[in-house]
Every structure is written in C-alpha cells, then in structure tokens.
Amino acid sequence: MNERSRIHAEGVYVLKIGGSVLTEKDKVRKARTSAITRISKEIALALALAHGRGAGTGAGAKAGTTTRKKLILVHGAGSYGHPQAKAYLASRDAKDALITHESAKELNRIVTSSLMEFGVKIMPIHPLNGVVFRGGEPKYKIKEQIEVALETGIVPVLHGDVIMDEKEGFRILSGDQLVVYVAKEFKASRVGVGTDVDGVLGDEGEVIRKITPVDVDKMSLKGSEHVDVTGGMKEKVHLLAKLASENNIPSVLFNASKESNVYKFLTDDENLFGTVISA
Numbered sequence: 001m002n003e004r005s006r007i008h009a010e011g012v013y014v015l016k017i018g019g020s021v022l023t024e025k026d027k028v029r030k031a032r033t034s035a036i037t038r039i040s041k042e043i044a045l046a047l048a049l050a051h052g053r054g055a056g057t058g059a060g061a062k063a064g065t066t067t068r069k070k071l072i073l074v075h076g077a078g079s080y081g082h083p084q085a086k087a088y089l090a091s092r093d094a095k096d097a098l099i100t101h102e103s104a105k106e107l108n109r110i111v112t113s114s115l116m117e118f119g120v121k122i123m124p125i126h127p128l129n130g131v132v133f134r135g136g137e138p139k140y141k142i143k144e145q146i147e148v149a150l151e152t153g154i155v156p157v158l159h160g161d162v163i164m165d166e167k168e169g170f171r172i173l174s175g176d177q178l179v180v181y182v183a184k185e186f187k188a189s190r191v192g193v194g195t196d197v198d199g200v201l202g203d204e205g206e207v208i209r210k211i212t213p214v215d216v217d218k219m220s221l222k223g224s225e226h227v228d229v230t231g232g233m234k235e236k237v238h239l240l241a242k243l244a245s246e247n248n249i250p251s252v253l254f255n256a257s258k259e260s261n262v263y264k265f266l267t268d269d270e271n272l273f274g275t276v277i278s279a
C-alpha cells in the first residue's frame, strides 16, 4: 500500500488548539507564549514517540499509541482574530477583512515557529488562499496540499481565517469548521478540541463526560465568555455533534491549557479528562 492509500485507510489524528489557550482572548493580539511553547514541546514529544520508536515496540511506546499516525493541526485565532473579525463584521470593509487575515497569520507564524523550534516539520495553510464560500457552503481546495504534507511526514497547520464569499466579499471561517472538514475528508481516527476549560460544563460547573447528538438539542449552551465571533462553545458542540451523527466520527473536548493534556491526547492516554461527543 502506498503512503497516500495508507493515510486514507488508517485515518489521521486531528487536533485543534483553541485561541482561548494560545492567546489572551480579552486583549488584542496577545499571545500566551508559555502555553505555545509548552504545547509545541508536547506535540514534538508525542510525534517523536510515534515515529521514533516503531510499531509500539520500543521502550516507552505503548500499543495503540500514535505510532506512524499522521497529525493535522488546527488552531483558533483568539485575540488575533475575533476582535479584528468583529470590526470587519461591523464595517464590512475589505480592509478590515485583510487586517483580520494578516493578524491570524501572525499568530500562525508564532505557533509554527515554536513548533519548528522543537523540530516539528510543519506546513502552514492559510484558508483565505484555499477556501471559498459558494452556494451556501465553504468549498475547500486544500485537500491535496494536506495530503502531500501527510505523505511526506509534515504536519499541516491550519487556522481560523477570513475567506472569500461570493455574496459578502469576505466571511469568517472558524478553526472549529476546519476541524470538521479535515476530520471528514481524512476520516480522522481521533479528533481533539482543546480549549481553556475542562470540557463542556453543566449548570453546576461540572464536566459533562459524554454528549450524544440527541442531547445537544436539549442543552442550553452558551457561546463564550470572551470575544468570539464564531459561536464559542455552543457552535463548537453543535458542529462536533453533527460530525458524530452524520459521519460517525467522535471527538473529545479537553483542557489544553493544562500541562500534559495535549501529549495525553496524542498518545492515547486513557486518563485524558474531558467531554466525549459521540453518536
């Protein structure tokens, strides 16, 4: 089996790190450098374990780890995207759309530079240049780029961005929407969405351990405590519930602000605490 067929047959890991983790969302263009460094290190370590130790046979490599598993990384825009997008949505001025794009790209550069410092081979993908909103939905023209990256051992890094829209000129495409797209397209075997909270929280602040698509309609979810133009937690849960019901792809929402959780997600640690959304 060639590498391309293998990727499609075995599925990939899809991980989103939220803007709530990477940035201070109540400020403007403020990155959380220490979180970015820590997460880059955890990703590098998990990938080194997966690729360096062979098929679960080396010391420290457990059966069922990310062995040879491919990773697609998505990140949110946080304070590098939401306040700027809010200004664009108010003005509908192309200049503000471009400011949003440049700013989201700046965060992407910070994240990818950090990953590279830890030896992760990456390829940034800026959705503005490869996704267009037509006929009421985003049309993705980034499949082959992602495929080639995966085939050659490179981690594609996508991010929430502005995209062209046939009616509006520009519109916002969230990191959460990108997660759903790549998870479906590459038949993800594991999908993780990290934010700054332990998972989906109930009325008493407790973590809801499992959500099915049927539950979602009955839940009264809020958006975000922060500036978030893409629907915050509520829209996230709806998108992931749809991914579970329509494509039978489960996902886990976990706290990526807490040390080791990204590593745990990537290495299949059963101790990863969070909310599972599955059919």
Ligand SMILES: Nc1ncnc2c1ncn2[C@@H]1O[C@H](COP(=O)(O)OP(=O)(O)OP(=O)(O)O)[C@@H](O)[C@H]1O
Residues within 6 Å of the ligand: 017, 018, 019, 020, 021, 025, 075, 076, 077, 078, 079, 082, 160, 175, 194, 195, 196, 197, 199, 200, 201, 202, 221, 222, 223, 224, 225, 226, 228, 230, 231, 232, 233, 234, 236
């Ligand atoms: N029921 C809930 N459970 C958990 N979090 C909730 C809930 N309702 C609202 N939230 C808010 O959702 C936030 C996470 O969503 P948010 O969209 O702000 O982050 P993100 O997706 O990581 O950021 P970005 O959109 O920049 O990637 C939490 O910080 C919390 O304030």
Ligand SMILES: [Mg+2]
Residues within 6 Å of the ligand: 018, 076, 228, 230, 231, 232, 233
């Ligand atoms: Mg969000």
